[in-house]
Amino acid sequence: xxxxxxxxxxxxxxxxxxxxxxxxxxxxxxxxxxxxxxxxxxxxxxxxxxxxxxxxxxxxxxxxxxxxxxxxxxxxxxxxxxxxxxxxxxxxxxxxxxxxxxxxxxxxxxxxxxxxxxxxxxxxxxxxxxxxxxxxxxxxxxxxxxxxxxxxxxxxxxxxxxxxxxxxxxxxxxxxxxxxxxxxxxxxxxxxxxxxxxxxxxxxxxxxxxxxxxxxxxxxxxxxxxxxxxxxxxxxxxxxxxxxxxxxxxxxxxxxxxxxxxxxxxxxxxxxxxxxxxxxxxxxxxxxxxxxxxxxxxxxxxxxxxxxxxxxxxxxxxxxxxxxxxxxxxxxxxxxxxxxxxxxxxxxxxxxxxxxxxxxxxxxxxxxxxxxxxxxxxxxxxxxxxxxxxxxxxxxxxxxxxxxxxxxxxxxxxx
Amino acid sequence: xxxxxxxxxxxxxxxxxxxxxxxxxxxxxxxxxxxxxxxxxxxxxxxxxxxxxxxxxxxxxxxxxxxxxxxxxxxxxxxxxxxxxxxxxxxxxxxxxxxxxxxxxxxxxxxxxxxxxxxxxxxxxxxxxxxxxxxxxxxxxxxxxxxxxxxxxxxxxxxxxxxxxxxxxxxxxxxxxxxxxxxxxxxxxxxxxxxxxxxxxxxxxxxxxxxxxxxxxxxxxxxxxxxxxxxxxxxxxxxxxxxxxxxxxxxxxxxxxxxxxxxxxxxxxxxxxxxxxxxxxxxxxxxxxxxxxxxxxxxxxxxxxxxxxxxxxxxxxxxxxxxxxxxxxxxxxxxxxxxxxxxxxxxxxxxxxxxxxxxxxxxxxxxxxxxxxxxxxxxxxxxxxxxxxxxxxxxxxxxxxxxxxxxxxxxxxxx
Numbered sequence: 001x002x003x004x005x006x007x008x009x010x011x012x013x014x015x016x017x018x019x020x021x022x023x024x025x026x027x028x029x030x031x032x033x034x035x036x037x038x039x040x041x042x043x044x045x046x047x048x049x050x051x052x053x054x055x056x057x058x059x060x061x062x063x064x065x066x067x068x069x070x071x072x073x074x075x076x077x078x079x080x081x082x083x084x085x086x087x088x089x090x091x092x093x094x095x096x097x098x099x100x101x102x103x104x105x106x107x108x109x110x111x112x113x114x115x116x117x118x119x120x121x122x123x124x125x126x127x128x129x130x131x132x133x134x135x136x137x138x139x140x141x142x143x144x145x146x147x148x149x150x151x152x153x154x155x156x157x158x159x160x161x162x163x164x165x166x167x168x169x170x171x172x173x174x175x176x177x178x179x180x181x182x183x184x185x186x187x188x189x190x191x192x193x194x195x196x197x198x199x200x201x202x203x204x205x206x207x208x209x210x211x212x213x214x215x216x217x218x219x220x221x222x223x224x225x226x227x228x229x230x231x232x233x234x235x236x237x238x239x240x241x242x243x244x245x246x247x248x249x250x251x252x253x254x255x256x257x258x259x260x261x262x263x264x265x266x267x268x269x270x271x272x273x274x275x276x277x278x279x280x281x282x283x284x285x286x287x288x289x290x291x292x293x294x295x296x297x298x299x300x301x302x303x304x305x306x307x308x309x310x311x312x313x314x315x316x317x318x319x320x321x322x323x324x325x326x327x328x329x330x331x332x333x334x335x336x337x338x339x340x341x342x343x344x345x346x347x348x349x350x351x352x353x354x355x356x357x358x359x360x361x362x363x364x365x366x367x368x369x370x371x372x373x374x375x376x377x378x379x380x381x382x383x384x385x386x387x388x389x390x391x392x393x394x395x396x397x398x399x400x401x402x403x404x405x406x407x408x409x410x411x412x413x414x415x
Numbered sequence: 416x417x418x419x420x421x422x423x424x425x426x427x428x429x430x431x432x433x434x435x436x437x438x439x440x441x442x443x444x445x446x447x448x449x450x451x452x453x454x455x456x457x458x459x460x461x462x463x464x465x466x467x468x469x470x471x472x473x474x475x476x477x478x479x480x481x482x483x484x485x486x487x488x489x490x491x492x493x494x495x496x497x498x499x500x501x502x503x504x505x506x507x508x509x510x511x512x513x514x515x516x517x518x519x520x521x522x523x524x525x526x527x528x529x530x531x532x533x534x535x536x537x538x539x540x541x542x543x544x545x546x547x548x549x550x551x552x553x554x555x556x557x558x559x560x561x562x563x564x565x566x567x568x569x570x571x572x573x574x575x576x577x578x579x580x581x582x583x584x585x586x587x588x589x590x591x592x593x594x595x596x597x598x599x600x601x602x603x604x605x606x607x608x609x610x611x612x613x614x615x616x617x618x619x620x621x622x623x624x625x626x627x628x629x630x631x632x633x634x635x636x637x638x639x640x641x642x643x644x645x646x647x648x649x650x651x652x653x654x655x656x657x658x659x660x661x662x663x664x665x666x667x668x669x670x671x672x673x674x675x676x677x678x679x680x681x682x683x684x685x686x687x688x689x690x691x692x693x694x695x696x697x698x699x700x701x702x703x704x705x706x707x708x709x710x711x712x713x714x715x716x717x718x719x720x721x722x723x724x725x726x727x728x729x730x731x732x733x734x735x736x737x738x739x740x741x742x743x744x745x746x747x748x749x750x751x752x753x754x755x756x757x758x759x760x761x762x763x764x765x766x767x768x769x770x771x772x773x774x775x776x777x778x779x780x781x782x783x784x785x786x787x788x789x790x791x792x793x794x795x796x797x798x799x800x801x802x803x804x805x806x807x808x809x810x811x812x813x814x815x816x817x818x819x820x821x822x823x824x825x826x827x828x829x830x
Contacts, residue, residue: 340563
């Protein structure tokens, strides 16, 4: 690890690591619900030290970490698969499409990366309880890492969260509070909790190390891509923290002089949950009124990290697209059938976005495009079922099979 | 790759690779349902060539592969996590317990390993359709790999298979045939199908390369364990092919002179589905009459690979234990809460077995014991729910939270 300070992304003020915990104290005296966070802190490292010490032979990723490795929890994560899919690219007229399958993190989503670092921070601070609000994935991840680290997880979840995600966090032993209301209500309640009762709040963007945790996916892409920067990365966007994490990775690499250009960041949002998309394309912020979408992981009315996410897209010369639920479900099937990757709807939004990018000629056909698959399809089997018909059962004889053969009930069957 | 021949595990006869496809033609003229397979073929490599060429620096695992790498499908798999869990070990009085988390293969189970190699073989043979019977995991894996390789998957599944697994294979675009009956019925029907209609049959043990595919998990354990052989590996056992795969890995390593001892293989079966356990402990084979268990992945009446599995356990100086469904569900929670690993019930049987091993003092407390986690818990959320109570939803206020705080409904909550 190298030294770092926190810098406020709103006013630019710098703080020693030990002087602040969440948002910039100058910008935010009290959290005000219903608007995106201001005063989000970002970690500013001693990039000269990183440049001096980082070697591609035996890369020491701890140089980029905001928490000393001695505090890291015993939660076994490995680099997730990164691979080119000619078949998926060909489907949309692109020749160089790659997949980063982060659904293969232990708890089934990219959120393990943030939870890992926050629990490390809780270890450093001696905090025994970690609190979060989540639509599901961040909560499952936090519950899993807390289990491995023998910490308490207290999680506020909107009651609409998919059953699979709830079962998972309960099984890990988390205390789960189902909240009548939206993700935004759960978010607000969790902040009230830590303000009054204590514990470390892991809320996304609110705690600056969530962005730091998520940036490891960007560092990994760079390494797995043979130390090259892809032309574009398509990121499913809800509150905008994963996008900021990816941006932070390449920002840090550039600041350390290890790369010279940034990947174009493409924000992919669900049509009904597109506050950040609207902000990027119009320059004006407004909440998403009715953020209901099948892609529950990116359903949010007030995206906490709207300001930083917009900035990251614009600074990278990126852009934003929205996709409908119908397009997302079709994309989920296409992804599965061309690559063997079963992604949750939010993650499949990247594939739907790729189709839109082709139609609008937003990226050249030879560009290297990375789709960030943020969660596993098994997280939400009910969503996947929407587009699938169960075949009827047959008697266990070849004759029965042949009788049923001509009236296949499986949509899209290829035999 | 090095040269290999097939050797019959029943009569010992050897065949050139191109001369046979499934079982030993001398031992089996027609498949006879209701008894374990005889004439299962195993691949015998040129171990001298492996010994000469294999280097631990930059290990070339293709030396151990039974299909040339040019035929391997574009299905991105990476080594799954292997780690020590002091907390889980301490729970049962062991100091050196390790987890191999193979639920983190792309389709969520170890079966990806076998499907990968079989689809490679289908590529080599120019077969366009791959056929299988499965309780779910092998089918999902086959569907996933076939999707990536642009092959047809035709899958016979007992109608009791968990919904999550069915949705998954349908989403990948497989033709799924739900069979009224048990796994054994589906198995028989799939053999009839390929005998009459053609295609490559991927059935476990029936096609010799399923064992070869699964052996990669054993090779990986050896490498990740710093090229050391663990004292014991606990394997969940249904038809016995995963167990044979693990055994084959260490057999090959020993034959190549790369290791000098074998790990003790521990067979863990569900009490109601314990044909192999009975065979190992009594020396007499009989079918499991009513193999129903919550651990659907290891539910089988006639385990196809009973003979080889028993041999592997005995040759390694291993042993066998059975566990009840209740013990499995409790173990699933213990595993999740001590390590952050969410395993499907079959995989959690290894943890239940560990408890039994402690009670009966079957392994010393300092022995290095590896638990093979064969499938992800998200594969079967309903099973995990059996032991979990959903909390009631509250209004989004701190007052509501405090009111509900004293009557927590989450069994085992730690806050």
